[in-house]
Amino acid sequence: MPTAMITGASRGLGAAIASALAPTHTLLLAGRPSPRLDAVAARFGASTWPIDLADPESIPAVVEPLTELDVLIHNAGVAFPGRVAESTLDQWRTTLEVNLLGAVALTLALLPALRAARGHVVFVNSGAGINASPGLASYTASKFALRGFADSLRNDEPSLRVTSVHPGRIATEMQQGLVVYEGGEYDPARFLSPETVAQVIADAVNAPPDAHVHEVIVRPNRR
Template sequence: MGTYLITGATGGIGTAVAELLRERGHDLVLTARSPQRLGELAGRLRGGAHAPTQVINPEAVASSRRDASVTTIPLDLTEPLRIEASIAAAGLPPRLDGVVHAAGMVHLAPVADLEADEWIEHLSVNLVSAAELTRLLLPALRAAEGHIVFVNSTAGLRANPEWSAYAASKFGLRALADSLRAEEPSLRVTTVYPGRTATEMQRKVRAQEGHPYAEDDFAAPATVARVLVSTLELPRDAVVSDVTVRPN
């Protein structure tokens, strides 16, 4: 079984990915801003419906019966300069089979109304923290020839009115993934571009747009997570470098 670190683990897609990986018997390192929410999520994942029941490698069924560990690390991604100290204090394992960057934030506004602190927050959370955390985890990822997944957005492919700061951060995240893929040939790097997904972030976006939120109008987080985990399950002779998931 492997060990996977997930950022934004208490958000919609992050939680759904954690649930799928937990069911497959993997060890998890969950990060998010709120220690309380992390603790609640870890408690749910340690038992009940999310106990390990299946594995990526069918030949490892016996080893999957052990109780996979779930570790939590509170991280405030608005302050990238503090990530190194938090990771050092956590004492992460020397090998990581994968990192899923699922954390993100968005605030819609026209360029004329966006002040510097809003730009800084978008770039810190959505881009700089992902780059810094990746840098810090590269030794553990190299040791396992691991897999890095960046949860981007269709806004990382096209910028629309009032989405400039968010889109800029996601365009940058795409560049980070492309450069990393070329620089680290022993690692697999995947960018997932979800369209509108039924998460709390989407609820806030709809409120900012002045529209009602209806969960059925959007893709389910579990659907996006299933696509993401399928890229992790791909045999090592290939990699899904980019995949877009849009609501039907």
């Protein structure tokens, strides 16, 4: 089976992506070692890779054994709710390190393996990567930059498929924190389910080889 590496797979959307791809791919779950990541790996017979996106210099040595990789899914991310005046430089630094620079470092380290497989890189972006989201200043900036990196990668690496996925708000722990910041009551029924977004991502990954899905935008269907 083809191989797929997923970052941020210990919970939420990442675990749902692992479930959606498990029937068709051998899974490599990348992230900081944790019991939650081990549990997801055990569910799907996956292997774990101890990758810390906040420490980009350590990444090349960890992924060096991989000579071919069919799919790389950048799902890991952090968000600090706050408008510009409420944000701190440390929050900006952490957000950009994980959401942007970590993804760049992992992609660069795996480029030879992806080229060898004529692989596919998927960036789980956000609606905030298209339109700025109030109360998410540093997160919005990181997602705009991530979209730019994806577009550049697509232009510069014609042998690869590169997809940016821009979901609306998803029912995850991160979403709960944002709702608390907004002073609202968390109702998961208002948001996309992780399983729905994971299926959209799996459909893009499993598209026929002559199809190159550049961008996917998916929003909750509020009836």
